Amino acid sequence: MAGNKTFTMIKPDAVSAGNTGAITKMIEEAGFRIVAIKKTQLSPEKAGEFYAVHKARPFYKDLCSYMSSGAIIPMILEKDNAVEDFRKLIGATDPTKAADGTIRKLFAKSIEANAIHGSDSDENAAIEGSFFFSNTERF
Numbered sequence: 001m002a003g004n005k006t007f008t009m010i011k012p013d014a015v016s017a018g019n020t021g022a023i024t025k026m027i028e029e030a031g032f033r034i035v036a037i038k039k040t041q042l043s044p045e046k047a048g049e050f051y052a053v054h055k056a057r058p059f060y061k062d063l064c065s066y067m068s069s070g071a072i073i074p075m076i077l078e079k080d081n082a083v084e085d086f087r088k089l090i091g092a093t094d095p096t097k098a099a100d101g102t103i104r105k106l107f108a109k110s111i112e113a114n115a116i117h118g119s120d121s122d123e124n125a126a127i128e129g130s131f132f133f134s135n136t137e138r139f
């Protein structure tokens with residue numbers, strides 16, 4: 001059965017552009033409940049750990065410096081079918097290919113600076129959530 005939690009972070013381009021409020025509003029209006037939220041900044045090493053699955057990709061080094069270039073807003077979200085529904089809400093990785101009305105279509109600047117992250121499986125949602133948060137059960 002599909003899980004009811006996912007993990008997201010608003011990326012440095014969207015935070016520095018002042019889009020945190022607009023994006024969070026879209027997330028809540030789409031029926032997601034915010035279980036945990038904070039503002040923080042990744043070191044290049046921590047960004048590298050978070051995106052370790054992409055280590056072999058040509059864009060890995062740039063991705064780590066971009067993801068550590070400014071503040072991010074990580075969140076744990078709750079909704080039925082959370083992972084799949086959230087990936088639909090954010091749209092394709094490349095904003096030029098993202099569907100109208102998606103967060104990336106509205107706010108992403110490029111395929112790298114694409115405004116927001118969304119976990120791609122229930123398993124990764126749990127791993128990524130615990131990368132940033134602990135003791136979130138009672139919320």
Ligand code: ATP
Nearest residue numbers: 054059063092093111112113114116117118119120
């Ligand atoms: P995310 O994991 O951030 O939700 P995604 O699952 O849509 O994004 P991935 O393939 O997991 O896409 O890539 C992780 C991130 O790496 C992308 O969101 C983007 O910031 C960056 N990225 C992916 N492909 C490229 C590329 N071709 N060039 C530059 N950056 C890229």
Ligand code: MG
Nearest residue numbers: 117118119120
């Ligand atoms: Mg991904």
